[in-house]
Amino acid sequence: QFVLTQPPSVSGAPGQRVTISCTGNSSNIGTYYGVHWYQQLPGTAPKLLIYGNNIRPSGVPDRFSGSKSGTSASLAITGLQAEDEADYYCQCYDSSVSRYLFGTGTTVTVL
């Protein structure tokens, strides 16, 4: 369907590195459109973490980094902290369906 696919959950111990994948196709991530990432803590609005594939807004720790290759993108969190427990969503424009798509969402658990 018209979604960007993410793993439902990832987990890691404090201090570890985790990555979240976001898989699309040639109509969205595989184009020149940028991929953006958001963090959503329970009961709150999403917060922009990464825009334009790999750019961190001011105030976002450099533990968060983004990348894109072909029809997939990834968010990496290094030095995992308890406060990173949240849901994470990728986002990209899709030219075939003429709308912005969000990923299916990934819950990060800190063990």
Next chain:
Amino acid sequence: QVQLQQSGPGLVKPSETLSLTCSVSGVSMSSYYWTWIRQPPGKGLEWIGYTHHTGATHYNPSLESRVTISLDTSKNQFSLTLYSVTSADTAVYYCATGSDSGYYKWWGQGTLVTVSS
């Protein structure tokens, strides 16, 4: 700093119209695309559409026949109207903005709208 403050009813009856307003402060409405996004309880995010001060609008094709997003720069507000709602429209609705490139730096606090008789 930039603030988006949402207002509107939290309960709408089936077949009626959902109306929400987002009041903006700290940024000119002559910049950016002004967007609505929703999230059904326990589910992911769905992009509804945007409006721009030029009058341009762009809606999710799955909602296009029932949705209007409008801008009132004199009041520093933009609004969402969704017609003929059903229980499938029950969700937390967010207003958002912050770029011309499709990402959202600033978000409203969210409004849970329940469609029920």
